[in-house]
Amino acid sequence: MNAITNFTSLIDYLRSCQEKKRVAVIRPRDESTQKAVKLAEDAGFMIPVIVDDEQPETAAALGVQMVREGKADVLMKGLVNTDDLLRAVLNKETGLLPQGKVLTHVTCAEIEGHEKLLFCSDVAVIPHPTAEQREEQLKYMLSLMRSFGIGTPRVGLINCTEKVNPKHFPFTVEYRDLIAKAQTGAFGSCIIDGPLDLKTCFSPEALHKKGIDSPLEGNADGVIFPDIQAGNVFYKTITCFCKSKTAAMLCGPQVPVVLPSRGDSPENKFLSLAMACMNSLI
Amino acid sequence: MNAITNFTSLIDYLRSCQEKKRVAVIRPRDESTQKAVKLAEDAGFMIPVIVDDEQPETAAALGVQMVREGKADVLMKGLVNTDDLLRAVLNKETGLLPQGKVLTHVTCAEIEGHEKLLFCSDVAVIPHPTAEQREEQLKYMLSLMRSFGIGTPRVGLINCTEKVNPKHFPFTVEYRDLIAKAQTGAFGSCIIDGPLDLKTCFSPEALHKKGIDSPLEGNADGVIFPDIQAGNVFYKTITCFCKSKTAAMLCGPQVPVVLPSRGDSPENKFLSLAMACMNSLI
Numbered sequence: 292m293n294a295i296t297n298f299t300s301l302i303d304y305l306r307s308c309q310e311k312k313r314v315a316v317i318r319p320r321d322e323s324t325q326k327a328v329k330l331a332e333d334a335g336f337m338i339p340v341i342v343d344d345e346q347p348e349t350a351a352a353l354g355v356q357m358v359r360e361g362k363a364d365v366l367m368k369g370l371v372n373t374d375d376l377l378r379a380v381l382n383k384e385t386g387l388l389p390q391g392k393v394l395t396h397v398t399c400a401e402i403e404g405h406e407k408l409l410f411c412s413d414v415a416v417i418p419h420p421t422a423e424q425r426e427e428q429l430k431y432m433l434s435l436m437r438s439f440g441i442g443t444p445r446v447g448l449i450n451c452t453e454k455v456n457p458k459h460f461p462f463t464v465e466y467r468d469l470i471a472k473a474q475t476g477a478f479g480s481c482i483i484d485g486p487l488d489l490k491t492c493f494s495p496e497a498l499h500k501k502g503i504d505s506p507l508e509g510n511a512d513g514v515i516f517p518d519i520q521a522g523n524v525f526y527k528t529i530t531c532f533c534k535s536k537t538a539a540m541l542c543g544p545q546v547p548v549v550l551p552s553r554g555d556s557p558e559n560k561f562l563s564l565a566m567a568c569m570n571s572l573i
Numbered sequence: 574m575n576a577i578t579n580f581t582s583l584i585d586y587l588r589s590c591q592e593k594k595r596v597a598v599i600r601p602r603d604e605s606t607q608k609a610v611k612l613a614e615d616a617g618f619m620i621p622v623i624v625d626d627e628q629p630e631t632a633a634a635l636g637v638q639m640v641r642e643g644k645a646d647v648l649m650k651g652l653v654n655t656d657d658l659l660r661a662v663l664n665k666e667t668g669l670l671p672q673g674k675v676l677t678h679v680t681c682a683e684i685e686g687h688e689k690l691l692f693c694s695d696v697a698v699i700p701h702p703t704a705e706q707r708e709e710q711l712k713y714m715l716s717l718m719r720s721f722g723i724g725t726p727r728v729g730l731i732n733c734t735e736k737v738n739p740k741h742f743p744f745t746v747e748y749r750d751l752i753a754k755a756q757t758g759a760f761g762s763c764i765i766d767g768p769l770d771l772k773t774c775f776s777p778e779a780l781h782k783k784g785i786d787s788p789l790e791g792n793a794d795g796v797i798f799p800d801i802q803a804g805n806v807f808y809k810t811i812t813c814f815c816k817s818k819t820a821a822m823l824c825g826p827q828v829p830v831v832l833p834s835r836g837d838s839p840e841n842k843f844l845s846l847a848m849a850c851m852n853s854l855i
């Protein structure tokens with residue numbers, strides 16, 4: 292397949308697959324979730340499995356149980372508090388996160404004027420990723436990118452400059468280790484580079500002006516942020532100041548979890564559903 | 574004066590003042606510095622004082638000395654390494670940073686679609702600001718905003734959410750102290766709020782969707798970032814993915830210092846000069 296470079300192509304691809312994923316939708320009592328589910332149903336790539344109960348906690352537990360019983364391929368949050376849903380997902384006995392797996396978050400953005408989709412992690416879940424957590428973020432993101440047809444994903448590891456700085460930014464040292472591991476082929480075919488600032492990851496012109504070399508050549512498919520603060524600022528900036536569309540999901544649990552924020556639009560929820568179903572096609 | 578809401582008005586205002594600031598330009602041997610200086614000279618708000626020497630370190634020291642002798646109102650970096658210029662500025666005996674003052678960085682951005690200028694600190698200098706350094710960042714930014722005619726500046730203190738989180742984000746506790754101090758009038762007339770995420774600072778719609786109250790009402794003039802990583806991602810995102818113009822300068826030294834990065838455009842350097850001269854009008 293050709294790499295999917297925008298959300299329209301993603302929806303077209305899913306439509307063409309004619310494979311309907313079963314999505315357990317927890318308490319779709321709000322208009323925005325209902326609209327998103329209707330759009331996805333109409334696009335033909337999912338069958339909603341409505342999970343409702345007067346008690347949000349009960350509905351969350353029921354949805355999680357359906358996944359464990361193999362009755363749903365994706366989980367989606369409706370009118371439930373994030374904490375309630377996460378508690379059900381993370382429950383050590385009855386939840387969905389296999390022991391030792393890391394729970395994190397991947398976002399995919401279509402930004403007007405940028406020629407392809409941009410993936411990033413983590414703008415919402417892990418405050419200060421450890422080296423192990425960062426490696427998992429990278430692996431989840433690579434897997435998602437490959438499900439979008441990107442054969443050799445190109446990923447930048449973000450820092451404010453291209454310099455390794457053990458004193459102020461110890462994670463830049465960890466970046467070097469992660470890149471070395473990637474070069475052994477541990478993560479399959481991919482190009483990982485860093486530390487790099489955001490602009491040198493996405494602008495060949497900025498890269499050349501700085502006079503630095505990078506195998507990403509200013510043409511990254513995605514980035515890993517040093518921490519949630521940097522990631523969140525990126526997400527909020529593109530959605531506040533750029534014309535952009537975004538999709539997001541939790542990675543780590545047995546199945547993709549669509550967990551929109553307060554204020555996410557029906558379109559964002561619909562696109563997140565599409566991304567989760569795409570990831571679940573593999 | 575009315576608040577200046579875009580860079581065209583800034584240049585018009587400076588032109589109308591008919592006050593020419595003397596700018597010590599250190600080694601303007603590169604085309605981009607020369608273009609910026611020419612633009613500023615033509616706009617009528619500055620007189621360049623060229624400081625040149627075969628040795629960049631010597632030129633930097635000479636420029637700093639001119640400021641100390643009262644012969645220049647603003648300092649600007651041309652073809653000199655940032656480190657060389659900073660060494661001269663920070664020299665304890667012959668430099669420009671008064672004892673106890675904090676050296677930091679303020680950026681001003683005009684983003685297409687956003688109705689006014691947006692100020693922020695610090696995207697480039699202090700890795701992890703302490704509470705004291707953050708207070709200085711705020712004070713410098715307020716002073717700059719007031720020089721732009723913003724009588725009661727509105728500033729958001731950035732975090733990934735609106736929650737105070739002592740465990741993962743101790744700076745959010747410091748935010749509360751800073752806000753309490755602002756409310757005593759210690760910083761003059763201003764509205765400071767946080768922790769807030771970037772979008773709730775600048776979008777009334779996002780604020781209302783989240784269902785939270787903020788005296789900024791989604792209408793901030795500027796933000797303070799928790800650290801350089803978040804700040805730098807913001808700066809790189811708006812300059813890479815938005816149609817934007819930016820100006821920046823160092824704060825803390827006796828006079829504003831224009832210290833462009835590799836790759837900054839002549840326009841950016843010109844606007845930075847304008848901002849520094851504006852700030853020096855006070």
